[in-house]
Amino acid sequence: MSFLKSSSGPVAAPSPTPSTSSNSNNKRKRPIDDVPAGTVHSQPADTGIGEHMGTTFGWAIKELQRRDPEWMTLTEIFDYLGPTVRDNPQRRGQLKLILQSPSSERIEWDGEDKFRYRPKLPVRNAEQLKGFLQQQKSAQGILVKDLKDGWPNVQEAIEVMERKKELLVTHNKKDGSARTIWMNDPTLMHKVDPSFLNEWHKIPLPANPDDLRNKLVAAGLKPCSAPKEIVPVGPKEKKKKVPRRGGRQTNTHMAGVLKDYSHKRK
Known part of the structure; x- marks a missing residue:
């Protein structure tokens, strides 16, 4: 059983197989480094300003307002809105009907092929x-x-x-x-004579409001700051409580049979 005996020294781990990259001093290039300079990667397509007709109409109004008071043709509006409208005959027809509709309060149409923004008030100068x-x-x-x-x-x-x-x-x-x-x-607009202004400002006003009030009263005038007279109000008379009358009497057809207790009412 000599093959079960341990060797005299520690067993060394096997050395890895040398690779080409480990022997050379050059770093391994990333895949992106192999792309030539100036290469244009894929970009999302230019879809314009949106596909919803309400959004499209809103952007058209904003552009018309930006160019106000200039007029824009339908072709200029379609070009601004992008390929979603320009390259779609159905959407062009829908937008044309909306722009020409009388219900479009913010759009002014010349009756032919031009449109411009209509502000809240017809004032530009x-x-x-x-x-x-x-x-x-x-x-x-x-x-x-x-x-x-x-x-x-x-x-x-x-x-x-x-x-x-x-x-x-x-x-x-x-x-x-x-x-x-x-x-x-x-x-x-009339100018006041400077001499009148000087005489007006020369009139002194009493520092104490009570003095001003007394002078007005002495002149037979009623001052606005006169103290309000408080009229004493007596206590209100309490209404006497009216005794409650009895309710509607029923069973009158049995008056001779039933006993009369009306004299015991309080």
């Missing part, structure tokens, strides 16, 4: 703003945010017209920007 305000039949102000729909730079024009006294303007407290405007007639 200062002259149109004056004409629009002159046509108003009420004293209701015009919101500046509605004017911005068709005139993005309306704030600058409002500041110029306000300095010329052509507009009455209310401003936002946060940033001082114009909020609401009304028509104004500069010919009705």
Whole structure:
């Protein structure tokens, strides 16, 4: 059984087979390194702006608003929307009907082949703003945010017209920007004589409000800050409780049979 005896020294592990890459100093290249420079990989197809007709119509309105007041032809609109509309006759026909429909409130159609954006208010410059305000039949102000729909730079024009006294303007407290405007007639603006202003400001006002009230009362005037007289109100009289009457009597046909207990009512 000599073959079962252990050897005199430790058994060495077999050495791995040397590979070509381990002997050389060159690093193994990744597959991507073998691709020539300038190679264009696969890209998703240009599908335009979406396939839903509502989305397509929304993008068309945004482009018309961006180009306002310019007109766009149907071909220009189809080219902007991309191949999903341009290369699809059915979708082109659907969009054409929507653009030409009277229910499209934000689209203006010339009756032939051109379209443009229709803002909330037909105002795009200062002259149109004056004409629009002159046509108003009420004293209701015009919101500046509605004017911005068709005139993005309306704030600058409002500041110029306000300095010329052509507009009455209310401003936002946060940033001082114009909020609401009304028509104004500069010919009705009159300057006060400086001498009158000087005499007006020379009139001293009493520091104590009570003194001012007393002077007004002495002059036979009723001051707005007069104390309100409190009229004493007496206690309200309590209503006497009316005794409750009996309910509707029934069984009258048995009056001679039943006993009468009406005298015992409280």
